[in-house]
Amino acid sequence: MLTRKNLADAKRIVVKVGTSTLTHATGKLNLLRIEKLARELSDLANQGKQIILVTSGAVGAGMDRLGLKEKPKTIPEKQAAAAVGQGILLHIYEKMFGEYGQIVAQVLLTRADSVNRKRYTNSRNTLIALLNQGVIPIINENDAVAIDELKIGDNDTLSAMVASIIDADLLIILSDVEGVYTANPQTEPNATLLSEITDITPDIEELAGGPGTLRGTGGMYTKIQAAKIAVNSGVTMVIASGGRDGVVREVLQGNKVGTIFISKENRLQIRKRWLAFGVTVSGRVTVDKGCEQALLTGGSSLLAAGIVEVEGDFELGNTVSIVSGSGRELARGITNYSAEDVKKIMGVHTNEISDILGFKTYDEVVHRDNMVLLV
Numbered sequence: 135m136l137t138r139k140n141l142a143d144a145k146r147i148v149v150k151v152g153t154s155t156l157t158h159a160t161g162k163l164n165l166l167r168i169e170k171l172a173r174e175l176s177d178l179a180n181q182g183k184q185i186i187l188v189t190s191g192a193v194g195a196g197m198d199r200l201g202l203k204e205k206p207k208t209i210p211e212k213q214a215a216a217a218v219g220q221g222i223l224l225h226i227y228e229k230m231f232g233e234y235g236q237i238v239a240q241v242l243l244t245r246a247d248s249v250n251r252k253r254y255t256n257s258r259n260t261l262i263a264l265l266n267q268g269v270i271p272i273i274n275e276n277d278a279v280a281i282d283e284l285k286i287g288d289n290d291t292l293s294a295m296v297a298s299i300i301d302a303d304l305l306i307i308l309s310d311v312e313g314v315y316t317a318n319p320q321t322e323p324n325a326t327l328l329s330e331i332t333d334i335t336p337d338i339e340e341l342a343g344g345p346g347t348l349r350g351t352g353g354m355y356t357k358i359q360a361a362k363i364a365v366n367s368g369v370t371m372v373i374a375s376g377g378r379d380g381v382v383r384e385v386l387q388g389n390k391v392g393t394i395f396i397s398k399e400n401r402l403q404i405r406k407r408w409l410a411f412g413v414t415v416s417g418r419v420t421v422d423k424g425c426e427q428a429l430l431t432g433g434s435s436l437l438a439a440g441i442v443e444v445e446g447d448f449e450l451g452n453t454v455s456i457v458s459g460s461g462r463e464l465a466r467g468i469t470n471y472s473a474e475d476v477k478k479i480m481g482v483h484t485n486e487i488s489d490i491l492g493f494k495t496y497d498e499v500v501h502r503d504n505m506v507l508l509v
């Protein structure tokens with residue numbers, strides 16, 4: 135378990151850098167900062183550390199190249215900007231890391247890569263193979279193709295998922311603030327920095343506001359959520375300012391910079407960690423015998439017709455537990471409908487959903503791709 139005292143022992147380190155750190159207020163890339171980061175990380179790699187960089191900035195770089203002044207409003211436009219920007223980003227990283235003698239590799243992930251067990255294992259194997267060859271994987275979400283329901287949505291969560299997948303020792307999130315403050319420092323000038331957070335209580339979660347600039351995505355909220363994944367996966371996490379020269383080195387020296395979240399003592403088993411990616415289980419649905427059979431042996435999705443009971447207060451996108459009539463947990467998966475809506479449509483045929491709810495966004499309550507069997 136890593137604390138401030140022994141951070142220098144961290145061998146496998148994930149560093150996440152946000153758009154607010156990678157770009158100027160003009161929206162253009164902050165090349166000096168990217169260069170310094172590449173140099174610092176290369177030096178750590180030279181010391182024998184295994185480095186993984188999770189980088190944002192594709193949408194920002196694409197917007198700049200396309201001459202867009204505001205974030206695109208439609209998803210396809212945002213995806214187009216990301217597709218343009220991702221190439222630009224990688225080109226710069228490849229050049230800068232290359233100058234310091236490092237080999238980099240682009241890895242683009244979506245939620246499907248963690249929800250699906252095979253893809254999860256495959257991502258893990260690829261990343262570890264790269265690290266074993268001394269390559270620095272440079273990771274972003276595959277924004278150009280990640281459709282809404284299979285999106286991670288922010289790179290804070292993505293970086294924690296990556297750290298968890300590859301058994302990292304340490305995750306460093308670099309942003310445009312020094313760390314977590316008692317309130318958003320942009321709006322509360324008297325807010326003070328919290329140097330260590332030992333327990334992510336609801337009070338701590340409430341401190342966290344949204345992004346500080348129009349360029350950022352998740353703000354402090356997603357960083358705290360990322361910390362939950364990290365600490366439960368045995369990964370110590372530090373949030374620090376990407377604007378500080380030599381910040382990664384300072385963190386590793388155990389200097390009191392940023393906010394540290396100390397990992398829990400025991401890493402969850404890999405399978406458990408994978409399940410935890412669906413975040414917490416927000417509720418449960420009980421299914422009938424036929425549905426149980428279809429799920430366990432037929433490779434089916436969970437349809438409303440097979441559901442006989444709903445418990446908990448979940449929303450679309452939450453993870454639910456799927457249990458048999460006898461209360462046995464069969465699977466976990468991400469629900470396409472809220473608890474309120476599932477209560478209205480349980481037991482009915484898919485064709486009837488729109489008549490009952492007035493809409494039907496999906497045929498399945500839980501799509502097979504977003505489900506994991508537990509038996």
Ligand SMILES: Nc1ncnc2c1ncn2[C@@H]1O[C@H](COP(=O)(O)OP(=O)(O)O)[C@@H](O)[C@H]1O
Binds near residue numbers: 153318349351355
């Ligand atoms: N309690 C808080 N402590 C620190 N920053 C906060 C807090 N609440 C909200 N924020 C905002 O979070 C921003 C960092 O997140 P974000 O803009 O998404 O940056 P990044 O691009 O690095 O992910 C800060 O600039 C700050 O305005």
Ligand SMILES: N[C@@H](CCC(=O)OP(=O)(O)O)C(=O)O
Binds near residue numbers: 275289
């Ligand atoms: N994947 C997106 C960034 C998403 C994101 O979380 O951004 P940020 O809050 O700046 O870390 C991109 O490359 O533009």
